[in-house]
Amino acid sequence: MSWFKDTLTSSIGRKLIMAITGLGLIGFLLVHLIGNLALLAGDGGISFNEYAHSMKGSPVILIGEVVIFSGFLFHIIDGIGLVISNKKARPVSYGGGANAKTSTGSKIMGPLGIVITVFFILHLVDFFYRAKIADDLGLDANNIADLYALVVEKFQSPAYVAIYVVSMIAIGIHLNHGFQSAFQTFGLNHLKYTPIIKFIGTAYAVVVPGAFAFIPLFFYFTK
Amino acid sequence: MNFTLKIWRQKGAKDSGQFVTYPIKDISSDSSFLEMIDILNNQLVEKGEEPIAFDHDCREGICGMCSMYINGHPHGPENLITTCQLHMRSFKDGDSITIEPWRSSAFPVIKDLVVDRSAFDRIIQAGGYVSVNTGNAQDANNIPIPKTDADKAFDAATCIGCGACVAACKNASAMLFTSAKVSQLALLPQGQVEAKARVENMVAQMDKEGFGACTNTGACSAECPKGISIENIARMNREFIKAKLSSENV
Ligand code: FES
Numbered sequence: 001m002s003w004f005k006d007t008l009t010s011s012i013g014r015k016l017i018m019a020i021t022g023l024g025l026i027g028f029l030l031v032h033l034i035g036n037l038a039l040l041a042g043d044g045g046i047s048f049n050e051y052a053h054s055m056k057g058s059p060v061i062l063i064g065e066v067v068i069f070s071g072f073l074f075h076i077i078d079g080i081g082l083v084i085s086n087k088k089a090r091p092v093s094y095g096g097g098a099n100a101k102t103s104t105g106s107k108i109m110g111p112l113g114i115v116i117t118v119f120f121i122l123h124l125v126d127f128f129y130r131a132k133i134a135d136d137l138g139l140d141a142n143n144i145a146d147l148y149a150l151v152v153e154k155f156q157s158p159a160y161v162a163i164y165v166v167s168m169i170a171i172g173i174h175l176n177h178g179f180q181s182a183f184q185t186f187g188l189n190h191l192k193y194t195p196i197i198k199f200i201g202t203a204y205a206v207v208v209p210g211a212f213a214f215i216p217l218f219f220y221f222t223k
Numbered sequence: 224m225n226f227t228l229k230i231w232r233q234k235g236a237k238d239s240g241q242f243v244t245y246p247i248k249d250i251s252s253d254s255s256f257l258e259m260i261d262i263l264n265n266q267l268v269e270k271g272e273e274p275i276a277f278d279h280d281c282r283e284g285i286c287g288m289c290s291m292y293i294n295g296h297p298h299g300p301e302n303l304i305t306t307c308q309l310h311m312r313s314f315k316d317g318d319s320i321t322i323e324p325w326r327s328s329a330f331p332v333i334k335d336l337v338v339d340r341s342a343f344d345r346i347i348q349a350g351g352y353v354s355v356n357t358g359n360a361q362d363a364n365n366i367p368i369p370k371t372d373a374d375k376a377f378d379a380a381t382c383i384g385c386g387a388c389v390a391a392c393k394n395a396s397a398m399l400f401t402s403a404k405v406s407q408l409a410l411l412p413q414g415q416v417e418a419k420a421r422v423e424n425m426v427a428q429m430d431k432e433g434f435g436a437c438t439n440t441g442a443c444s445a446e447c448p449k450g451i452s453i454e455n456i457a458r459m460n461r462e463f464i465k466a467k468l469s470s471e472n473v
Contacts, residue, residue, distance in 0.1 A: 007467040010426055011398075011436040012460055061362040082436055086394035089435035091328050095242055096229070096321030098296040107393060181439040187461025189454055 012185070014078055017174035021075040026175060028068050029208050039215055045148025049140050052131060054148040076117055083110045084160040106176035119167035126154060155219035168213035176205035224250045224311055224320040227319040228263065230275055233332050241330065242321070252312040254297065257282060257289060259311055260322075276335040284448065287385030291336055292323040297387035297446050305385060305448045327395035329432040342432040343384050343400060349428035350408045350421035355411050370412050379406040381449040387397050388443035388451070394435030399443035401429045402459035403451045409462050419466035426463055 004034040007013045019146070055061055105112075130137060131147050139147040154160050179201030188197075190200065225248045233240030247266075250259050257279055262268035280288040289306040298307040304418040312444070314320065322336065330338040381437070388399035407420050408414030437456055444453045 003467065003473045006427075010463075011396075011430050011434075012426060012463050013467075015436055015460075016464070086396070086435035086438070089395035089433055090329055090393075092326050092327050094292060094323055094326055095231070096292070096293065106438050109438065177439070183440045184453070184457050185437075185460055187457045187459075187464060189457030189461075195408055 014082055015185045017074055017078045017183040018082070021071045021078070022178045023182050024071045025068070025075060026179060028071070028210075029171075029175075033208055033211055036212065037216055039148065039151060040218065045140060045146065045152070046142060046144070047142050048148045048151075049142065049146055053144045056132065072120065075111070079110070079113050105173050106181070109174060109177060112170045115167060115170040116174060119163065119170070122163070126172045127151070152219055152223075154218040156223055158220065161216045161220045164216045168209040171212075172205045172209040174205075175209070176202050179204060224253055224314070224316045226250065226259075226311075226314065226317070226463060229321045230321060230335070231323045232275070232335055233324075235334055236331055250311055252310070253407075254311050255307060256291075256293070256309040256311065257307050276333075276337045279307060284308045285383060287383030290338060290340070290386055290390070291472075292325060292327050292390055294321055296367070297325070297390040298385075298448050302445075303448055303450055308448075325390040327386075327389050327434065329395065329397070329434050330389065338386075340384070340386050342434070343397070344387065345432065346401055346425055346428045347384075347404060348398065350417065350424040352407070353408060353417060366412050368411060376407045376410040379403040379410070379451065379455055382407075382447075382451050383449060385447060385448060387446050389434065391442040391446035392435065392437075393440060393442065394438055396437045396443070397429050397432070397434035398437040398456050398459065399447065399451055399453065401425055402453075402455035405438050405459045405462055406455045409458060418462065419470040420472065422459060422462040422466050423470060423472060426459070 008017060016077060035051050037174065038051045039045075041047045126145070130150060133146070137145040137147060137150060155164075175213070180194075180198045183194070183197050226247070228247055229242045230245060232243045234343035234450055235362065245263060247259065247263050250262065252263070253284050257277075257381045260275060260277060267274045278288040278290055280286040282289070284307060287305065289298075291298065291306045293309075298304060298306045299313065301309055301313050315359045324330075324332050324336045324338045327338075329342040330340055332338050382400060384400060384412075386400070389397050390411075392399075405425055407419065409418055439453070439456075441453055443453060
């Protein structure tokens with residue numbers, strides 16, 4: 001199995017781990033968003049709470065959660081490792097500035113990753129932990145945990161909404177580069193399809209984080 | 224034209240080095256960048272100072288020796304040329320110009336602006352060749368090759384191994400260079416026999432030399448004097464994944 005280890009620890013292999021986990025997480029975002037849209041049903045949270053309730057207890061969901069958490073973990077750890085070895089590759093930096101012509105998003109993937117990780121932890125503590133682990137939420141009209149009330153309460157704070165929106169912008173920029181970059185890492189590059197991939201990546205990076213950011217803004221401004 | 228030059232001076236590999244400022248006067252706008260440094264060096268020698276060490280050879284843009292990082296760009300501000308093809312008319316009178324060596328742990332500085340790029344040679348030695356049995360040369364048209372493939376292989380082969388890609392990359396990655404050298408052979412039938420071992424060995428050597436990994440930023444290609452496309456990096460990734468999954472090298 002040394003070939004397998006060699007592959008995944010090579011520079012290209014480590015990029016492959018970033019690409020595979022990255023695309024997985026991008027897919028997860030869409031699933032998460034579809035669930036969140038229930039917040040906008042306008043029924044006082046009945047359907048959102050039902051959806052949140054259905055996310056508890058089933059082994060399928062549990063497996064999904066383990067996969068998603070490992071995805072995050074591998075993506076973050078591998079990302080940090082790459083940043084460290086990439087920094088080591090240039091121990092002395094340029095005195096005259098590095099003005100090389102490049103795309104901006106790609107240059108700040110690391111810093112964006114830090115913003116997203118901080119948001120991710122905050123988000124887990126605020127919602128995932130309360131709903132799934134502490135399980136200390138009040139009950140709604142249907143006698144199920146009222147996660148909706150918690151969400152609405154959080155989205156009344158302007159600071160919280162601001163953090164949420166800024167984090168979504170960071171995710172958008174991160175995805176815009178990450179999506180097309182993953183295909184480049186897989187070697188899937190083609191005159192016909194690369195422009196389509198780039199377009200889909202950019203559209204996704206605008207629409208999905210945009211929709212995520214819309215929800216807290218909606219609650220804040222319609223309270 | 225008059226300039227203020229801020230040049231990296233470093234006595235040797237062990238020295239830490241620093242920038243030294245040299246004013247220079249009455250340079251013709253038609254003089255090349257290297258000629259300007261020649262003039263400065265003559266003045267330094269007359270003053271009894273140590274001239275600035277820099278690499279150069281062909282001075283016509285084909286050998287890839289003239290590695291200089293000028294005002295934040297490998298080979299200076301113009302596109303698709305090497306330092307030796309850069310002329311002072313590309314600058315404004317009175318400009319201050321910063322000149323540094325390539326910065327990469329895999330390219331240690333030997334002296335001043337001269338770096339040791341033999342890491343590239345070792346990558347080539349790891350697989351950048353085809354083995355051909357001796358005997359009579361066969362007819363050139365024996366092996367039909369589609370024109371588009373030949374063109375792409377040739378585009379990749381225009382890489383002069385100057386190292387500007389490494390210098391430009393924020394990760395000091397050598398993937399553009401290595402991928403060009405993998406591609407020029409992967410695209411041709413003659414390269415197929417050793418294709419899998421080639422990409423595996425060249426990537427392994429590239430990693431061993433301490434170059435960074437690619438972030439798909441594209442600085443390498445933007446700064447490459449030969450305009451090598453990062454399409455080659457995708458091809459190398461493809462070749463690498465294919466080789467790792469199917470070669471018998473366990
Ligand atoms: S000296 Fe040969 S390319 Fe510049």
